[in-house]
Amino acid sequence: MIKLHDKYFKPFISAEEIDTAIALMVEEISNALGDEIPVFIGILNGSFMFVSDFVKKYPKPCEVTFIKLASYEGVKSSEDIQRLIGLTQDLTGRTVIILEDIIDSGKTLAEVHRIFQNEKVKSLQIATLFYKPEAYKKDFKLHYIGIEIPDKFIVGYGLDYDNLGRDLPEIYQIKETQHMTNLVLFGPPGAGKGTQADFLKDKYNLVHISTGDVFRYNIKNKTALGMLAKSFIDKGALVPDQVTIDMLNAEVEKNAAANGFIFDGFPRTNAQAKALDQLMDSKDSQINAMIALEVDDEVLVKRLLQRGETSGRADDADESIIRNRIKVYYNETAILKDYYTDQNKYFGVDGVGSIEAITERLNSVIDTL
Numbered sequence: 001m002i003k004l005h006d007k008y009f010k011p012f013i014s015a016e017e018i019d020t021a022i023a024l025m026v027e028e029i030s031n032a033l034g035d036e037i038p039v040f041i042g043i044l045n046g047s048f049m050f051v052s053d054f055v056k057k058y059p060k061p062c063e064v065t066f067i068k069l070a071s072y073e074g075v076k077s078s079e080d081i082q083r084l085i086g087l088t089q090d091l092t093g094r095t096v097i098i099l100e101d102i103i104d105s106g107k108t109l110a111e112v113h114r115i116f117q118n119e120k121v122k123s124l125q126i127a128t129l130f131y132k133p134e135a136y137k138k139d140f141k142l143h144y145i146g147i148e149i150p151d152k153f154i155v156g157y158g159l160d161y162d163n164l165g166r167d168l169p170e171i172y173q174i175k176e177t178q179h180m181t182n183l184v185l186f187g188p189p190g191a192g193k194g195t196q197a198d199f200l201k202d203k204y205n206l207v208h209i210s211t212g213d214v215f216r217y218n219i220k221n222k223t224a225l226g227m228l229a230k231s232f233i234d235k236g237a238l239v240p241d242q243v244t245i246d247m248l249n250a251e252v253e254k255n256a257a258a259n260g261f262i263f264d265g266f267p268r269t270n271a272q273a274k275a276l277d278q279l280m281d282s283k284d285s286q287i288n289a290m291i292a293l294e295v296d297d298e299v300l301v302k303r304l305l306q307r308g309e310t311s312g313r314a315d316d317a318d319e320s321i322i323r324n325r326i327k328v329y330y331n332e333t334a335i336l337k338d339y340y341t342d343q344n345k346y347f348g349v350d351g352v353g354s355i356e357a358i359t360e361r362l363n364s365v366i367d368t369l
């Protein structure tokens with residue numbers, strides 16, 4: 001994912017796919033033109049990369065030139081008039097192929113046809129690398145089309161968003177869901193995860209999804225997914241990842257307007273982490289960080305024994321049980337730590353100190369995402 005000005009874009013069409021599409025266009029056009037020497041006219045600025053790659057592949061002699069779209073203020077100062085400028089060559093009797101980076105509404109194309117009205121060319125043909133059929137509102141024939149794309153804004157390979165992005169060798173598509181902050185929160189038992197999740201939820205307007213709570217809610221309310229999960233639990237079997245993911249999906253969809261999510265208790269395995277990535281991807285979003293509260297074992301043991309004195313929780317009373325729970329936690333999270341470290345998304349945060357101090361540390365990590 002990349003950010004240009006205020007918007008986020010995701011990879012959409014690779015450099016290889018663009019290359020293949022151009023090779024096909026070159027083949028089609030050169031076959032159709034035979035031995036005629038065409039004049040290729042690129043429309044600046046967007047088409048500079050396409051024209052360059054196109055003519056490098058073109059197997060026969062050809063001429064190349066550019067025209068540029070310039071904006072003028074109309075008579076009524078509110079109207080913005082676009083005019084093509086730079087057509088100085090005599091094109092009488094020539095076969096002209098317009099090379100466009102993208103055809104969207106077709107407004108630029110109308111201007112192309114307008115400036116060629118009085119040129120006595122042999123033929124005027126239109127070739128566009130990208131074409132948005134849903135956006136196209138004109139009737140001009142498009143002779144050659146590289147790749148049809150949906151009516152969504154793209155950048156890269158010559159195309160810009162407010163002047164940025166032209167230099168990228170591949171195409172990125174705008175993300176429908178703008179930036180969300182999605183966290184996977186980890187911490188050993190006694191690290192203060194619940195306390196901190198409550199603060200983060202309020203400060204960043206996130207929805208806290210604890211997988212355990214989601215399970216209990218679905219089972220209690222006898223939802224179809226809850227009953228399915230229960231059938232596994234009752235047999236003493238693990239609930240399959242897909243069932244859990246389907247439940248999380250339902251939670252995410254229920255909270256579509258959220259600024260993001262805090263996932264708590266999930267993922268626990270590599271396969272689950274991948275499934276969660278896929279789920280977020282299907283929502284045009286992503287996991288931004290795994291944040292792990294780091295607390296020394298001895299401090300945890302002390303904290304939990306103290307909690308056990310008042311909470312009455314049996315698993316908080318016995319030191320060897322506590323130590324084992326901590327060990328299980330490290331075994332489980334080690335795999336995920338690697339998974340997220342590989343993507344530069346792992347953040348360890350010192351979980352020792354006052355609640356406010358730890359919240360501050362978490363905030364400073366999240367504010368960089």
Ligand code: IMP
Nearest residue numbers: 103104105106107108152153154159160
């Ligand atoms: P049209 O005149 O509406 O067909 O659009 C053509 C021009 O609009 C292109 O030459 C681009 O400058 C711009 N444009 C249209 N769609 C996009 C896009 O998805 N990304 C970047 N520029 C675009």
Ligand code: MG
Nearest residue numbers: 043046101102
């Ligand atoms: Mg253009």
